[in-house]
Amino acid sequence: MIVKVNLPINGYEIKIERGILKKAKDEINLNRRVMIVTDDGVPEKYAEILSEQCKMPHKFVLKNGEESKNLDNFALIEKALLDNDFSRKDCVVALGGGVVGDLAGFAASCFMRGIDFYNIPTTVLSQVDSSVGGKTAVDFMGVKNIIGAFYQPKKVLIDPEVLNTLSARQISNGLVEAIKMAATFDEDLFTGFEKAKDTDTLDFETVIGEAIRIKADVVEKDEKEAGLRKVLNFGHTLGHGIEAALQKTDSPLLHGECVGIGMLTMCDEEVKARILNVLKKFDLPTGSAFDFDDAMEAVTHDKKSSEQGISAVYVSAIGTYEIRNMSNEELAKRLKTVLTD
Numbered sequence: 001m002i003v004k005v006n007l008p009i010n011g012y013e014i015k016i017e018r019g020i021l022k023k024a025k026d027e028i029n030l031n032r033r034v035m036i037v038t039d040d041g042v043p044e045k046y047a048e049i050l051s052e053q054c055k056m057p058h059k060f061v062l063k064n065g066e067e068s069k070n071l072d073n074f075a076l077i078e079k080a081l082l083d084n085d086f087s088r089k090d091c092v093v094a095l096g097g098g099v100v101g102d103l104a105g106f107a108a109s110c111f112m113r114g115i116d117f118y119n120i121p122t123t124v125l126s127q128v129d130s131s132v133g134g135k136t137a138v139d140f141m142g143v144k145n146i147i148g149a150f151y152q153p154k155k156v157l158i159d160p161e162v163l164n165t166l167s168a169r170q171i172s173n174g175l176v177e178a179i180k181m182a183a184t185f186d187e188d189l190f191t192g193f194e195k196a197k198d199t200d201t202l203d204f205e206t207v208i209g210e211a212i213r214i215k216a217d218v219v220e221k222d223e224k225e226a227g228l229r230k231v232l233n234f235g236h237t238l239g240h241g242i243e244a245a246l247q248k249t250d251s252p253l254l255h256g257e258c259v260g261i262g263m264l265t266m267c268d269e270e271v272k273a274r275i276l277n278v279l280k281k282f283d284l285p286t287g288s289a290f291d292f293d294d295a296m297e298a299v300t301h302d303k304k305s306s307e308q309g310i311s312a313v314y315v316s317a318i319g320t321y322e323i324r325n326m327s328n329e330e331l332a333k334r335l336k337t338v339l340t341d
Helices: 020-026 046-049 069-082 098-113 124-130 160-165 166-185 187-195 204-221 228-233 235-246 255-264 269-281 292-300 328-336
Strands: 004-007 010-016 033-039 054-063 093-095 116-121 137-141 143-152 155-158 309-314 322-326
Touching: 004 046, 004 069, 010 143, 010 204, 020 046, 020 155, 033 046, 033 069, 046 054, 046 069, 046 093, 054 098, 069 137, 093 098, 098 116, 098 124, 098 137, 098 143, 098 204, 098 328, 116 124, 124 160, 124 187, 124 204, 143 235, 160 204, 166 187, 166 204, 166 255, 166 269, 187 204, 187 269, 204 228, 235 255, 235 292, 235 309, 235 328, 255 269, 255 322, 292 328, 322 328
Parallel strands: 010 155, 033 054, 033 093, 093 116, 116 155
Antiparallel strands: 004 010, 137 143, 309 322
């Protein structure tokens, strides 16, 4: 399956095909210096498969986790590119999840004012969401994705076979973003999640393809989040706050898990019941014990906030959405509904 992201400048293809990692050289130009950015949570064999296809491969390995998405690692990647004589004719390839893609893409956007960037996502979360759309960034001073750039990849290769090495928790974590897009844009896709018994009965190629189709359409209409693209933040407004608060504890939740909880705070009761049912089906949390003050601090420092409040995506019926401006008081009230003992 091929999904095209048609942009006025720097449009690209997303190719979804089983086994495509093993023939990446047929899809992208690897006959040059290639910096493969990955992390220690990605099976080494994937980087080896890619390296063997490169004329001059180099590898930069991050520590797995959100804490690696920082300016220090950004600088280290830039140094590695400089030390290995990379030029504007060379490229960076992200091989991993969202953290790897965000950081590698940002590094590629800044080196020599921009060199070719390719994304080969290896998690459900990054395949259905973060690998598409050109958002690259690092976290700074406790604020997620606050320093970055819109920088579109030259091409995205998605190999469903790499998902075989993921844990059940990581698979469910990634499905949240697809559930989010179904809840806001596609009731039929959402109904598919409701009909599935569990992750084993899902057609992942169809789910990935449909989620990407939705996101690509949104990105085409609003590349730099001036309007429509904000809809993709459904569940993120309070979800990011919960995630930030839990990062300070011994029991953090994954990004998708926090977004799932965040979705429950931004919808009508009937919609909440349907989303709750789907989250439970895929063994996803529906509430959490977190420090309320820490979460609210992160929410109010979110890049989507303004003097008038925060623009949040609200769903009153599955397959639809609206943008509501909410005060800190209303956000606090909604946040408390998912706070557990």
